[in-house]
Amino acid sequence: MAVPDDDARRKAIRAAWEAAWDRGEVGALDDLLSPSYRRLTRHDEEGQDLTAFKASVIATRAAFPDLVTTIDDIVVDGDRAAVRWHSVGTHQHGFLGVPPTRKEVEVTGATFARFEGDRIVEEFVTWDPRALLAALGIISVGQDQ
Amino acid sequence: MATHPVAPDTDVMKQVNRKFVTGVTVVTAMDGDSPRGLAVNAYSNISLDPPTVMICVQRTSSTHDCLYATDHLAINILSTEQLDVVNTFAGKAPDKFAGLNWTPGPNGSPMIERSSAQMEVEIRERLQANTHTVFICRVRHAAVSDRAPMVYAAGQFFDGAALPGLG
Numbered sequence: 001m002a003v004p005d006d007d008a009r010r011k012a013i014r015a016a017w018e019a020a021w022d023r024g025e026v027g028a029l030d031d032l033l034s035p036s037y038r039r040l041t042r043h044d045e046e047g048q049d050l051t052a053f054k055a056s057v058i059a060t061r062a063a064f065p066d067l068v069t070t071i072d073d074i075v076v077d078g079d080r081a082a083v084r085w086h087s088v089g090t091h092q093h094g095f096l097g098v099p100p101t102r103k104e105v106e107v108t109g110a111t112f113a114r115f116e117g118d119r120i121v122e123e124f125v126t127w128d129p130r131a132l133l134a135a136l137g138i139i140s141v142g143q144d145q
Numbered sequence: 146m147a148t149h150p151v152a153p154d155t156d157v158m159k160q161v162n163r164k165f166v167t168g169v170t171v172v173t174a175m176d177g178d179s180p181r182g183l184a185v186n187a188y189s190n191i192s193l194d195p196p197t198v199m200i201c202v203q204r205t206s207s208t209h210d211c212l213y214a215t216d217h218l219a220i221n222i223l224s225t226e227q228l229d230v231v232n233t234f235a236g237k238a239p240d241k242f243a244g245l246n247w248t249p250g251p252n253g254s255p256m257i258e259r260s261s262a263q264m265e266v267e268i269r270e271r272l273q274a275n276t277h278t279v280f281i282c283r284v285r286h287a288a289v290s291d292r293a294p295m296v297y298a299a300g301q302f303f304d305g306a307a308l309p310g311l312g
Binding site: 097098099100101102136137138139140141142 | 209210213214268269270271272273274275279
């Protein structure tokens with residue numbers, strides 16, 4: 001039956017996201033993401049594997065210790081899931097080369113996931129790091145050399 | 146005059162920079178309860194209305210990072226009476242403010258006494274440009290004295306009140 005499957009996947013996403021993004025329990029991602037997981041933000045890149053993604057969650061939470069991520073919308077259809085989310089946190093330690101600004105910022109994004117069985121094997125993530133930098137009042141120039 | 150169509154080497158650029166005469170500022174800010182500051186000659190006025198200025202600070206400076214956490218900083222334009230001040234702030238003394246007379250500006254930034262002019266500014270944009278950050282600032286408070294400005298050229302300091310005119 002499709003409906004219980006969709007519901008189970010929805011619950012699994014919520015549980016793993018809350019544990020990892022809100023509490024830093026990145027081990028919980030093993031319940032949701034396949035060992036062969038790939039996280040892509042562009043088509044022409046290799047993206048992150050599961051280990052690199054866990055490290056990036058830890059690094060993000062180190063920079064924004066009070067980070068809270070809210071799932072605004074979650075749509076599951078068969079082996080695909082779409083999540084619209086926003087995160088709020090205070091910039092307490094260096095991030096993306098920017099010294100701490102002590103500012104609270106919000107970023108928004110969307111994640112499209114593909115399941116194989118009960119694990120996600122691939123995610124396409126859309127969010128704009130420049131929007132985060134702009135919220136912090138940071139502009140990067142002279143990156144073209 | 147020799148031209149360099151590709152990338153001029155660093156030594157040439159250093160010589161070019163020695164041909165540009167500037168004043169001297171000490172940029173100060175509060176890092177929590179501690180005052181911090183450094184000597185900066187990369188200061189420029191941008192616009193009078195609204196009053197907007199910019200400074201450029203090397204990322205390796207011990208003052209640099211606190212300029213990301215604070216909303217305000219002070220720009221003290223040094224006078225001919227402040228050779229002691231510029232020598233202190235151009236160096237790496239652990240407490241550059243020891244024995245220095247200063248008062249907090251309206252938003253707390255250290256305004257150094259005997260300066261030629263002082264501004265307290267609100268930091269608006271931070272432009273990360275490789276080794277340096279350019280801070281674009283809105284002037285919130287300004288004061289001017291009768292003291293002549295210090296002049297900096299090719300690594301030396303000069304008396305801004307004793308410059309022979311060309312005309």
